[in-house]
Amino acid sequence: MVHVAFAPLDDWHTGDGRWTDGAPPLWVTLSVPDAWRQEVSSRMTTTVGRSVDRLDARHGWQRAGGDVWINVVGIAEGSIGLDGTASTAHDVVSYMTEEFRAGDAGEADLPDGLVIDPMCGMKVRLGAHAITLEHEGTTLGFCAKACSAAYARQEGIPLPA
Structure with missing residues (x-):
């Protein structure tokens, strides 16, 4: 965006x-x-x-x-004006990814080691430097820390330190 x-x-x-x-x-x-x-x-x-x-x-x-x-x-957090409302980084990520999350992402046919970021739909290569979370026995990959944090917040998952 x-x-x-x-x-x-x-x-x-x-x-x-x-x-x-x-x-x-x-x-x-x-x-x-x-x-x-x-x-x-x-x-x-x-x-x-x-x-x-x-x-x-x-x-x-x-x-x-x-x-x-x-x-x-x-x-600063709370100082972003999103549609006339004081907003946070999480609010911005939620807004930016709302259309993807509302759609039917379906299961993409991806090569091994490649996953779809569940927040925004970007393809993410898993590896040593990937941003990941474990959720319900599945490794999820994220394009950025902001997507990871927003997903964790949305799902009630504690973020690793």
């Missing part, structure tokens, strides 16, 4: 006056629940960087470096 929009900077100014030459400097701010910030920062920064690369390629822009700033800002 990420939307990145680039708008033309018609009146961008620097210390040298109005910006008129080549790729405009970019300052991107991504707001996420603070509980997710550490886990998603590297991945989101890379994703936005790739989007900037595609934007530059479409315009034929070259960047010397130092003119793209990507900031991932953590929003």
Whole structure:
């Protein structure tokens, strides 16, 4: 649930006056629940960087470096406004995954070692670094700690330390 929009900077100014030459400097701010910030920062920064690369390629822009700033800002629990209501990271995950969880996910025909995240439907490869929970004798895999925590909360399962 990420939307990145680039708008033309018609009146961008620097210390040298109005910006008129080549790729405009970019300052991107991504707001996420603070509980997710550490886990998603590297991945989101890379994703936005790739989007900037595609934007530059479409315009034929070259960047010397130092003119793209990507900031991932953590929003405190209860300070996220979701549909006009103060919400938490769990509320955001529940909202983002509601459509998947309401549908009939069915049993996917997956190769060994690959499972479906029961919260969001993403494919997860089980392994040493996978985020997993044991529930009713089954190993469940999750795409992120946020999905794992939301599932555990929903099912009343204690999270491992």
